[in-house]
Amino acid sequence: MSTLAEAINGETIRDQPSRPRIDRFVVGVAAIGALVLGGLIWQVGSPRLVWLYMIGGGLGVALYHAAFGFTAGWRNFIVHRRSRGLRAQLLLLSAASVLFIPVIAGGYANGAIAPVGGYIVLGSFLFGLGMQLGGGCGSGTLFTVGAGNRRMLITLAAFIAGSVLGTLHLPWWLDGPGLGPMDLAASLDPLGGVLLQVSVLLALAWVLSAVERDRHGHVEKLSLRPEGRWWQTLITGGWPLLWGVIALTGLGLLTLLVSGAPWGITFAFAIWGAKALDALGIDMSQFTYWSWPYPAQALEQSVLVNVTSVMALGLLFGAMIAAGLAGRFNAGSQNRLGPRNISAAVIGGLCMGYGARLAFGCNIGAFFSGIASGSLHGWIWFAFGFLGSIVGVALRPRFGMGN
Numbered sequence: 382m383s384t385l386a387e388a389i390n391g392e393t394i395r396d397q398p399s400r401p402r403i404d405r406f407v408v409g410v411a412a413i414g415a416l417v418l419g420g421l422i423w424q425v426g427s428p429r430l431v432w433l434y435m436i437g438g439g440l441g442v443a444l445y446h447a448a449f450g451f452t453a454g455w456r457n458f459i460v461h462r463r464s465r466g467l468r469a470q471l472l473l474l475s476a477a478s479v480l481f482i483p484v485i486a487g488g489y490a491n492g493a494i495a496p497v498g499g500y501i502v503l504g505s506f507l508f509g510l511g512m513q514l515g516g517g518c519g520s521g522t523l524f525t526v527g528a529g530n531r532r533m534l535i536t537l538a539a540f541i542a543g544s545v546l547g548t549l550h551l552p553w554w555l556d557g558p559g560l561g562p563m564d565l566a567a568s569l570d571p572l573g574g575v576l577l578q579v580s581v582l583l584a585l586a587w588v589l590s591a592v593e594r595d596r597h598g599h600v601e602k603l604s605l606r607p608e609g610r611w612w613q614t615l616i617t618g619g620w621p622l623l624w625g626v627i628a629l630t631g632l633g634l635l636t637l638l639v640s641g642a643p644w645g646i647t648f649a650f651a652i653w654g655a656k657a658l659d660a661l662g663i664d665m666s667q668f669t670y671w672s673w674p675y676p677a678q679a680l681e682q683s684v685l686v687n688v689t690s691v692m693a694l695g696l697l698f699g700a701m702i703a704a705g706l707a708g709r710f711n712a713g714s715q716n717r718l719g720p721r722n723i724s725a726a727v728i729g730g731l732c733m734g735y736g737a738r739l740a741f742g743c744n745i746g747a748f749f750s751g752i753a754s755g756s757l758h759g760w761i762w763f764a765f766g767f768l769g770s771i772v773g774v775a776l777r778p779r780f781g782m783g784n
Contacts, residue, residue: 402708403617403705403706403707403708404704404705404706404708404710405705406705407529407701407702407704407705407710408702408705408706410701411698411701411702411705412702414698414701415438415695415698415699415702418434418685418694418698419431419434419435421685422434422685422686422691425683425685425686426685426686426691427686429639429640430685430686430688430691432639433636433639433640433688433691433692433695434691434692434694434695435695436632436635436636436639436692436695437691437692437693437694437695437696437699438695438696438698438699438702439628439632439699440520440629440632440644440692440695440696440699441523441524441527441695441696441697441698441699441700441701441702441703442628442699442700442702442703443620443624443625443628443629443632444520444521444524444625444629444696444700445524445527445528445618445699445700445703445704445707446615446618446619446620446624446625446703446707447620447621447622447624447625447628447629448620448625449469449622449625449629450466450517450518450521451466451470451512451518451520451521451744451748452512452513452516452517452518452521452770453466454466454467454469454470455467455509455513455767455770456513456770456774456784458589458592458593459770459771459774460774460784461596462592462593462595462596462597463593463597463601464586464589464590464592464593464600464601465601465602465603465622466622467589468586468589468590468603469603469622469623469625469626471582471583471585471586471589472582472586472603472623472626473626473629473630473749474578474582474749474752474753475578475579475582475583476626476630477630477633477634477749477752477753478574478575478578478579478582478752478753478755479575479579480630480634480753481633481634481637481643481753481754481755482566482571482574482575482578482753482754482755483571483575484634484637484638485566485637485754485755486566486567486571486574489638489641490637490638490640490641490642490643491641491642492564492566492642492643492750492754492755492756493642493643493645493741493742493746493747493750493751493753493754493756493759494562494563494564494751494754494755494756494758495562495741495742495747495751495756495758496555496559496560496561496562496741496758497559497560497561497562497563497757497758497761498554498555498557498558498559498560499554499557499558499559500551500554500555500557500559500739500740501739501740501741501758501761501762501765502761502765503554503736503739503740504547504735504736504737504738504739504740504741504762505736505740505747505761505762505763505764505765505766505769506736506765506766506768506769506772507732507733507735507736507739507769508732508733508736508737508740508743508744508762508766508769509736509765509766509767509768509769509770509771509772509773510729510732510769510770510772510773510776511543511728511729511730511731511732511733511734511736511769511773512729512733512744512770512773513729513769513770513773513774513776513777514725514726514728514729514732514773514776514777514780514782515533515536515539515540515725515726515728515729515730515732515733516532516533516536516725516726516729516782517533517536518733518743518744518745519540519646519647519733519737519743519744519745519746520646520696520743520744520745521744522536522537522540522730522733523537523646523693523696523697523700524696524697524699524700525700526697526700527696527697527698527699527700527701527704528700528701528703528704528709528710528711529701529704529710529711530711531711531718532718532722532723532726533726535718535723535726535727535730536726536727536729536730536733537650537730538730539726539727539728539729539730539731539734540647540650540730540731540733540734541650541651541653541654541657541730541734542654542730542731542734543730543731543732543733543734543735543736543737543738544647544650544651544654544734544735544737544738545651545654545655545658545734546731546734546735546738547651547734547735547736547737547738547739548651548655548668548670548671548676548738549668549670550735550738550739551670551738551739552669552670554739562756562758563756563757563758564754564755564756564757565577565578565755565756565757566578566754566755567755574755578752578755603621603622603623603626604621604622604623616706617706617707617708618703618706618707618709619707633749633750633753636692640688642688643746643749643750643753643754644692644745644746644749644750645689645742645745645746645750646689646692646693646696646742646743646745646746647733647734647737647738647742647743647745647746648679648689648690648746649684649687649689649690649692649693650693650734650737651676651734651738652679652680652684652687652689652690653684653690655671655680656680656684659680665680666680719781721779721780721781721782722780722781722782724780725777725780725781725782729773736769740758740762740766741758742762744766747759747762748762748763748766
């Protein structure tokens with residue numbers, strides 16, 4: 382099935398024509414909004430932040446046009462033993478590891494290396510569970526909101542609330558037993574780290590392919606040909622997953638080189654929520670987390686000078702432009718809301734927000750950037766996030782959500 386015949390996070394929709402009609406109004410509004418915000422970032426920030434804002438926009442386009450949802454990829458394997466989405470993620474991690482680890486080892490950027498403890502296990506499990514109920518992961522929530530999905534606005538609001546709550550509790554969790562940051566690449570030297578990671582990732586991909594072949598008799602390819610001419614597909618969407626892997630790898634590397642750190646998302650949600658509470662008269666600086674140097678600086682400064690926030694805003698506008706180019710803004714069955722559907726969005730968002738703070742990131746900040754940096758915590762996040770997704774998939778029918 383082509384990606385144009387799938388909803389962004391795995392919900393089925395009607396087949397779309399291979400040449401969608403571009404929604405010029407949506408594209409125009411999104412482009413004007415993106416330009417205005419870009420001008421403000423230039424005014425209060427720096428050219429470097431504008432570049433990162435544009436990279437964020439490119440990530441939004443790539444995620445939407447390739448329908449690169451981490452949530453659906455995991456669910457499709459858990460339920461149907463279809464591994465195409467999950468194998469695309471493993472290929473993305475392999476390519477990123479080859480590029481990221483030498484850059485980090487050479488001192489050109491910092492890696493997403495985090496400590497290891499029970500909080501990683503709990504946080505990643507909660508996140509995996511939450512992303513199946515919420516309907517999207519960190520990146521998935523953002524780009525579907527940008528594409529006009531009303532249900533995901535509820536997930537995002539709960540995600541922000543859970544993120545703030547997580548910041549209040551994280552210092553307590555860190556007081557428990559745990560290990561320091563563990564950098565696999567540094568332990569083995571960069572080449573050894575790259576070889577180890579790529580070997581494990583390719584072995585996992587082979588196992589997934591074997592399971593799919595055993596169930597279905599064949600394995601779906603990542604490099605399916607686009608439905609129309611390649612340049613039309615590039616503009617209006619329906620990208621093969623392989624195109625998404627290439628785009629996300631390249632833009633992820635640009636993020637690392639320009640910002641000096643790997644791509645992250647959910648810290649932006651914590652900032653937005655904390656600033657909203659601050660504006661309501663709650664002094665967030667009284668809480669331990671917001672007295673730490675980096676969070677305190679982010680709380681005091683404008684969101685338009687924070688790298689994670691700027692990239693997240695760029696991603697929203699990029700996804701909106703992509704949805705307009707695809708003629709699919711505000712489309713899909715996920716916009717049908719009901720009490721159980723809303724409850725799942727709220728519970729899922731809260732679990733993801735809280736879990737991301739405990740686990741030092743989401744599917745992007747911990748899973749993608751953590752593993753690509755050679756951090757052990759990224760692998761632990763993967764294992765327990767997947768277990769959480771298994772539970773989340775089992776709970777979806779109780780909320781009226783199909784698998």
